[in-house]
Amino acid sequence: MTARYALIGHPVAHSLSPRIHAAFGEQCGIPLRYELIDVPPEGFAAAVAAFEREGGEGLNITLPHKAAARALCATLSARARRCGAVNTLIRGAGGWHGDNTDGTGLVHDLTERHRLDLRARKVLLLGAGGAAHGVAPALLDAGIDSLWIVNRTPERADALSDRLGEPGRVHTRYWKDLPELGVFDMVVNATSAGRGSDRMDLPSSLVSARTLAVDLSYGEAAIAFLSWARAQGCETVLDGLGMLVEQAAEAFRLWHGQRPDTDPVYAELRARGPALHSAE
Ligand SMILES: NC(=O)c1ccc[n+]([C@@H]2O[C@H](COP(=O)([O-])OP(=O)(O)OC[C@H]3O[C@@H](n4cnc5c(N)ncnc54)[C@H](OP(=O)(O)O)[C@@H]3O)[C@@H](O)[C@H]2O)c1
Incomplete structure (x- = not known):
């Protein structure tokens, strides 16, 4: 089964993350599914639990859930502890491991x-x-x-x-x-x-x-x-x-053990001009 990943936030409709992770996956020969989950704060914990039950392997976290995400992690990386904020969840045997790649x-x-x-x-x-x-x-x-x-x-x-x-x-x-x-x-x-x-x-x-x-x-x-x-x-x-692409590459490395080449993905997004919506 293709491994599932997602960005969870509110709103997330304009996010570039699915496109970025699809490009990284293609480049590294790693099949993956990357979805957008739009959920308000009161539904956050239930949405993460459902994603986990359905076999989801990793999540990116954006506005307004970064603090809530930290609270539901079983373990945290040293940099996530230092930041006090989590933007990446990695599924582990004992629950979610939280990190911050920003x-x-x-x-x-x-x-x-x-x-x-x-x-x-x-x-x-x-x-x-x-x-x-x-x-x-x-x-x-x-x-x-x-x-x-x-x-x-x-x-x-x-x-x-x-x-x-x-x-x-x-x-x-x-x-x-x-x-x-x-x-x-x-x-x-x-x-x-x-x-x-x-x-x-x-x-x-x-x-x-x-x-x-x-x-x-x-x-x-x-x-x-x-x-x-x-x-x-x-x-x-x-x-x-550029930060968006690089923080995604770091999340990709945490999930898949390989850091993709970010230059072609950055160049492709940059070529689309200023009409991009800031969604992460
Ligand atoms: N490029 C990337 O990869 C990346 C990653 C993460 C975030 N971002 C961007 O960074 C921005 C902040 O995200 P966040 O997650 O930190 O959001 P956040 O947790 O909601 O924090 C928003 C910050 O903006 C301040 N603020 C909001 N409206 C303001 C105004 N009119 N005047 C002055 N300060 C104002 C808030 O001040 P108060 O504390 O007073 O409310 C708070 O410090 C977003 O636009 C997001 O798209 C980009």
């Missing part, structure tokens, strides 16, 4: 695909949700100098900072303090603001031409932040499409 996906995209050196950068992380939790430890491990976390709800920024446990390198500030924080070498937009109609108010003093601006979203959801960064003169401005 951080390694982002760093792989930036350092391997775009050949960027993250070391010694002063980094601003906007947002403290699931994606911010996923990428923060990997950014620290990549050798950045300091991480400044600013979130609309400040308590969530504090919680993320506490979890990271590096008070010398990780700082939190209020949104209203942004104009006083000086220039950053890298600004990461890990908010979902671009998916709605709210505009984020960001001062131009945060960036210079040398600032690397990265939005974890892609497609329409990334347009507002990336346009802002370009208008400020940032020379390197990247969306989250």
